[in-house]
Amino acid sequence: MHCELTANFAFTRGLTLARRLRCAGHDVIGLGDRQVRKTRNFIVAAIGAALLASCQTGPKIVQAPPPPPPAGAELPYKWTQGNAPQAHKDAVAAFGPLYLKPGQYLWTADIPETGDTKVVIDTLTQLFYVYRGDRLIGVATISTGKKGRETPLGFWSVMLKRKLGYSRKYDNAPMPFMQMYDSKGIAFHAGPNPGYPASHGCVRLPLKFAEKLFTLTQVGTKVVIEG
8 A cells, every 4th residue: 555644744743763654565764763863863973072072172191200219318327437338339349239147248259469458347237348458358247246335436456366366354255266456355256146236345257257357367457347
């Protein structure tokens, strides 16, 4: 059956999406449905354009550069002339970062045969440095004087050497590879190294380190103690 669209325009616009006219064997979409689709497409397009415009015109976010790393805090030395901090820098240059455990030590592969030996002792970091001339050649962990019997700071010189010395104050205690630098009997020598100040004032060294150090020094060798 052949059907004709009505000439009533108001009636035609009122057709809903569900109502369709079958004309000439084909489905014809109502004008009302077609208007709904146009309106919907216009709204979607408008929203999309607005979002796109906001993306293009919005303020650019500039990422701030990361803050610089905080400067390394200086160690709280009670007294230093810069020898101990410089010795640490020289040791790091010679051996890399120092992660020595109690009783450990390092020597350079080659030690100059000539040049004056100098010792730098750091009671704050509990490290012992050895120089031959201007070159650092060794570093070791130590144990200095405990609280109330702190190892005295200052400039000293080795005044007496004994492969096996004995303490005049503390029950004649043995002090292997003793090198005395104070008239009261304070010396550096081999002894227990727990990783913290524990002596009566002397500087305790790892045994093998003290043994080799003994061959590199002489009476008059300069000793600097800071901390």
